Amino acid sequence: xxxxxxAAGKESGQRAVYLPLxxxxxVPGAGHFLLRKWWRGxxxxxxxxxxxxxxxxxxxxxxxxxxxxxxxxxxxxDVGNGLMFFVTxxxxxxxxxxxxxxxxYGTKFMVVAGLLNxxxxxxxxxxxxxxxx
Amino acid sequence: xxxxxxxxxxxxxxxxxxxxxxITMRETPRRMFRYGAYCFALFVGSVIVFSWVMYFISx
Numbered sequence: 657x658x659x660x661x662x663a664a665g666k667e668s669g670q671r672a673v674y675l676p677l678x679x680x681x682x683v684p685g686a687g688h689f690l691l692r693k694w695w696r697g698x699x700x701x702x703x704x705x706x707x708x709x710x711x712x713x714x715x716x717x718x719x720x721x722x723x724x725x726x727x728x729x730x731x732x733x734d735v736g737n738g739l740m741f742f743v744t745x746x747x748x749x750x751x752x753x754x755x756x757x758x759x760x761y762g763t764k765f766m767v768v769a770g771l772l773n774x775x776x777x778x779x780x781x782x783x784x785x786x787x788x789x
Numbered sequence: 790x791x792x793x794x795x796x797x798x799x800x801x802x803x804x805x806x807x808x809x810x811x812i813t814m815r816e817t818p819r820r821m822f823r824y825g826a827y828c829f830a831l832f833v834g835s836v837i838v839f840s841w842v843m844y845f846i847s848x
Binding site: 695696699700702703704706707710713714715756758759761764765768769772775776778779788789 | 791798802809810
């Protein structure tokens with residue numbers, strides 16, 4: 657019985673290894689919050705959400721389709737924003753076309769925010785697995 | 790719509806990117822801060838240098 661319980665606990669522990677990674681991708685900094693790294697999570701949340709929000713405020717384009725290779729790369733970056741991407745996509749908030757120079761900056765802000773969020777989520781995973789302290 | 794100048798956009802970009810770089814690439818708070826400041830200086834410094842280079846090579 658105790659062996660079964662230990663095996664079940666080990667299995668659930670292995671599954672939970674990916675929880676900070678997935679949580680960190682969905683909500684910036686959430687992976688660090690799960691690991692009780694409050695300050696790191698808070699700074700990551702503020703930096704990534706502000707970057708994405710400023711990109712939106714600048715009228716940045718939200719990539720929603722992959723018609724060519726550049727769109728595909730932009731979409732990959734935007735998807736890195738997790739829930740922020742899906743919410744703005746379904747609400748139709750992001751611009752469809754870039755009309756002014758600052759909107760081009762905004763597009764890059766949003767893509768880079770997604771890439772930074774992926775970095776933050778992988779960092780949370782490394783903290784969880786013990787590769788980083 | 791928020792329409793920052795080129796340089797303001799650079800400063801904002803450098804600030805946010807450096808924050809994430811510092812936290813994810815180093816382990817102690819002191820080293821995080823130092824690495825973040827280093828990245829920020831490199832971002833902004835390289836933009837200023839390349840801006841002047843483009844100014845001098847422009848026809």
